Amino acid sequence: MERIEHRACFGGWQDVYRHRSEVLGCDMTVGVYFPPQAAESPCPVLYWLSGLTCTEQNFITKAGAQRYAAEHGIILVAPDTSPRGEGVADADGYDLGKGAGFYLNATREPWAKHYRMYDYIVEELPAWVEADPAASDARAISGHSMGGHGALAIALKNPGRYRSVSAFSPIVAPSQVPWGQKAFAAYLGEDREAWTQYDTVELVKAAREKLPLLVDQGDADEFLDSQLRPQLLQAACEAAGHPLTLRLQPGYDHSYYFIASFIGEHIAHHARALKG
């Protein structure tokens, strides 16, 4: 493990680490924000999953989340979005391969060897984080777009593991939209039954635990109708009696300006669950 960035920020530290992932079979970079409170006692952890094309840098430089994490005493962990490195399979286009891991475990070649982001996010990364005495094992999870899909699906698949979940502009039904269909066909094969295990709209139907979902979506989002389709989540939650707060934010698009505008409310939401 190597610390490659270490910068004072809102009284705490914005670090970036490179660590070996055995699950992914490559080195991974991770942004970790330690609020001032982490110097005194263990703090709960909010995991942030970024969207297509992102690395660990996008969230830590653009979201302005550290201010709120410092207020509430929450550690922020922002991993990269796929395995990386020369030996890792890739594809043309921004929506498959590197930068587009979709937070699942691939079963098809050439992806199955390295593309196991689900196991990395659910198991290996928290184990690595919680080995630090500054971090408690109280966990929350959030993310944007592909990372919103990841956050919702992972929380629903792991009852009891996360105290709270939220998402910005999530891909709620990857099986029904082009981004998800392309990625799932490549990573999981053409059998659509295998897709349901990573599809939030499908997972809501079978969810044992009724963990409330907080979702913010800009109504000027350029991907709203083609890739995101939050009304599919709304209908699934209504049918299943699953608690959902879906907020359509007027005028907002898919960018980090949207995330920055509401990340404070999301962190307050997670703080209530993590410290309640």
Add this chain to the structure above:
Amino acid sequence: MERIEHRACFGGWQDVYRHRSEVLGCDMTVGVYFPPQAAESPCPVLYWLSGLTCTEQNFITKAGAQRYAAEHGIILVAPDTSPRGEGVADADGYDLGKGAGFYLNATREPWAKHYRMYDYIVEELPAWVEADPAASDARAISGHSMGGHGALAIALKNPGRYRSVSAFSPIVAPSQVPWGQKAFAAYLGEDREAWTQYDTVELVKAAREKLPLLVDQGDADEFLDSQLRPQLLQAACEAAGHPLTLRLQPGYDHSYYFIASFIGEHIAHHARALKG
């Protein structure tokens, strides 16, 4: 004039414009944040001058300033750091030519034709901004590093034009440090008398108006001793009886994480002056 970005942000709009600068003889890009209040009545304007290598993007994507501007009802204007375009002179290295205009009017070739950032910032840019009914003519100015130099020097050279001034990690004595010496020799020639008109430490000595200076400086800044040397400003202000609040912030470096951590306090400082 062309609006090339328009994104909802904290209830207002983060825009980017491309406009023709007659002073610079090229097209320029400018970030403008309109707070929600600007839809109702004219708002005062804070001009932000960025540092070496920056464009208008760095501040608008990384500083998290929009939240505070929305709270206080202040327009943020973040211009590019030099003239741009194919016909504009440039040099090897990041500290001269494009991205390194140093907010002065060059008098030496090949720079004199386009490098007139001083006139652009002091005259042409505010005239362009204030032609918009959303903007009042109440002005404040701030900046980082090379832009901190620009903000301090411009405020001191133009008594009455700015209600308040502040800086992060400014180059306070360009005549005495390598960045400034290289740029001033190229843009202004070897006659050091010509340098004093753009050197904050020299300008403080002769300042008619005692506009208070607010300066934040990280004590872990990698350029502190070689390029920034805030103690030279402190000594000059003490000798001249010029009001200075110089805060050495422990642990902070030269990055936007430092700016993000304290931009809220700077905007509150400007809000008091702009709305008092």
